[in-house]
Amino acid sequence: MKRLFKDGQAMIYWCQKCGEPIFDKELHACKCDGKIKQISSSTTCNPVFLQERKMLSYIAGDDLTSAKMWDLGSGHYIVNGEKRDIRYKAWYDAKEHLKYADRLRSNIEIEEDYSPYYGAVExxxxxxxxxxxxxxxxxxxxxxxxxxxxxxxxxxxxxxxxxxxxxxxxxxxxxxxxxxxxxxxxxxxxxxxxxxxxxxxxxxxxxxxxxxxxxxxxxxxxxxxxxxxxxxxxxxxxxxxxxxxxxxxxxxxxxxxxxxxxxxxxxxxxxxxxxxxxxxxxxxxxxxxxxxxxxxxxxxxxxxxxxxxxxFNNCYQYGYKRVGCWCCPNNSDLSMMLTEIYHPDYIAKWKKTIMDFAKRDGRTDPEAYYEEGKWKVRRGIKDSQQMNVTIADTACNLSDKARNIIVEKKISKDIIELFKPLGKLDIIEKKDATYISVFDRDKSNEFRKCCELIITVGTNVIKVLPEDRIDINMLINRIKCQVRKYQMCVRCHSCDSVCPYGAIDTTQGYYHIDERKCAHCKACIAHYYNGCIISERNSGKKEA
CATH class of the missing domain: 3.40.50.620 (HUPs)
Incomplete structure (x- = not known):
């Protein structure tokens, strides 16, 4: 495909004969002898619809509702064939948009006739x-x-x-x-x-x-x-x-x-x-x-x-340039302004959420934290105690390589579900504990026992007894990743999308791994830092 960039830029021209924007002057010259001039090097040249023209009329101070307008981005417009700058930022910062919000919101007019823009297509x-x-x-x-x-x-x-x-x-x-x-x-x-x-x-x-x-x-x-x-x-x-x-x-x-x-x-x-x-x-x-x-x-x-x-979505008729989540931190000031105009209830709820967080995080001026957009660029947590994601392990007296993994949350049978990615499980129930033998292919590609896990319901200790040939550090780290899931899982469903075989399901109110689908590939174990997205985000890390 022919790229439309030239030296990293797209070019937008104006044909004085057609009175329309042109995006490939060579092709256009094959059918029109009009004089062409460059008007922009941006990638934006969008039609401005009636509802947005009404708002721009208030900003510009004159009636633009009947004008033929193209938005070139960054406050630059073509209005009836002439370039004109109409800047919204100062208007927004001064809260001027709130004076006209009721008027705009109560009289929404949607253009369904695209004929004013057919010339640009032709x-x-x-x-x-x-x-x-x-x-x-x-x-x-x-x-x-x-x-x-x-x-x-x-x-x-x-x-x-x-x-x-x-x-x-x-x-x-x-x-x-x-x-x-x-x-x-x-x-x-x-x-x-x-x-x-x-x-x-x-x-x-x-x-x-x-x-x-x-x-x-x-x-x-x-x-x-x-x-x-x-x-x-x-x-x-x-x-x-x-x-x-x-x-x-x-x-x-x-x-x-x-x-x-x-x-x-x-x-x-x-x-x-x-x-x-x-x-x-x-x-x-x-x-x-x-x-x-x-x-x-x-x-x-x-x-x-x-x-x-x-x-298309009516939000574009209001003036939105992108339509996604209304509270996305990547939304522009223009999007925030339009949401304040057309959906003040959304904004009120979001502002309260941000200010409540700012108070919990020890911010001295929650109002400014929201109004100045500091929440958008936050990195980590300021004063709040980050969730503890450290899991201790100690030597175990059952063998020289055996380890005890200390779990904060009391152990229940639910934790066995998290052991399934480690390998095929052979579970034996005894009076004193549950004994779980884990079988998997090792480095020699031979399918054999890798380790034994011993758990007792109601305690905080998992005993790990690895076979001599097994890398104990890797095994312990993998088990810790699964334990973090057990301790921190809020069934956010993030793990569901990680498994290449669709074996993980957290939508039924608990963490379930379908043994018929699980291939023990271990892709799910450390996909997120520390094994769990909640742990990853609260530890200040971010998925690569």
Whole structure:
């Protein structure tokens, strides 16, 4: 695919004859002799819809509701063919937006007629057709590559513009509407996202729309288990997005192996700018990720939406540039301002959560901590005592290599579930204790006994008796990882998405490992630092 970057930048031009933005001047020159000038080197040139124009009218101090506007990013606009700067930041900082919030909120007008933007599509039609053809050909090729290997096509649907576009591209390319769409409901979506998803489902009755929703309470985690997420500690993605989707994929044909088409694009963020277009390893163990529009820019997405006359999430009509969790620490000031205007109830709840945390953490000015956005860039915990993740082990008198592992939580039979990844278990119940022999393949690839574990219900000690050939330090560290899960598990479901074989299930109220599926690969044991995501985050570590 031809990249649209030149020296790392995209170029946006303006045709004075067409009166429209141009994204490939060479292609445009083949059909139009109008004078072309460069107007921007950003990746943004989005149509500005009526509801956003109303807000911009208040900021600019003059009526822009009837203007034809394009947003070039960073407060730069094209208004009726002329460049103009309209800055919202000072307006937001001065709380001016609150004066107009009721007015905007009580009179929401949604543009359903895209005809004012057809000129831009016509001026860039050859450019757009090349993009579409390439994206569809990629979709077909990646499907042909992985379908014979047992991967079933799915679409990850967020209710945002990018996943909406990918849905249409993939369905058109594969000539079927029956591709399952997984809607990852984090429970933190905008009301408009739920409304749009339902509208999409009704307008596309042959598309299977499968909600993937967690039963965890985000605010309980913020207040009692973790801390509110920050840009440097986004634990919420694992617990509220990835883990529940992994369980849904198990119900797919072909053993739950998914070729997932995603609406991820390089230009969205620095982190995503290095993504491979096809990811054969992902956060979800049974999933291959394919990204048909990874090289598309914002303006490409909007051209496609107008060209195909696709309905989209109303949040974009308000002025949101991205639509995800409404309290995400990566949300811009513009997003926060718009949420204060259109969803003040969301903001009130989130502000209380942040301020309560600030008080618990010994912050001297909780109000400023929230208002100045310091919660977004938090690293670790300031004054709060971090959760103790240290597990002691001592020498055991049963043999020279035997060790005692000291467990804070009283031992119950539930802990045996956590021993299953270590190997095949042979359990013998005696009056004094439970004796567990662990069998696994060792370095010589011979399947034989590796160690014996002795537990007594109601005590705090696990006795570990390794065979002579076993690396005792590695064994003890693995057992400690499992013990941390036992001590700290809140059934956040993060572990569920780690197992390549789908053997782990924490959705039924307890930690369960299906012995029929577990291959003892041990991928789950230390996937998270110290073995558990709760331990990882509370110890100040972060998953690599």
């Amino acid at each position: 001026a860039n039609l050859e450019y757009l057709k090349k993009l579409i053809l390439e994206a569809e050909m990629y979709t077909i090729s990646v499907y042909k590559k992985f379908s014979p290997k047992g991967f079933y096509p799915t679409i990850s649907f967020s209710g945002g513009k990018d996943s909406t576009v990918v849905s249409k591209i993939v369905r058109d390319a594969l000539q079927t509407a029956s591709i399952p769409h997984f809607f990852g409901d984090t429970t933190l979506e905008f009301a408009e996202t739920y409304e749009y998803t339902e509208t999409f489902r009704k307008e596309n009755p042959f598309v299977p729309m499968l909600p993937s929703e967690t039963d965890n309470d985000f605010f309980y985690f913020c207040n009692h288990v973790m801390c509110p997420p920050s840009q440097h500690d986004r634990w919420c993605c694992n617990i509220f997005k990835t883990s529940n989707l992994n369980k849904e994929l198990e119900y797919l044909p072909k053993n739950g192996k998914s070729l997932s088409f995603l609406g991820i694009r390089h230009s969205e963020s620095v982190a995503r700018s290095t993504y491979e277009r096809t990811q054969e390893e992902s956060k979800i163990s049974t999933q291959i990720n394919a990204m048909p529009i990874i090289e598309w820019k914002d303006y490409d997405v909007w051209l496609y939406i107008v060209y195909k006359n696709i309905r």
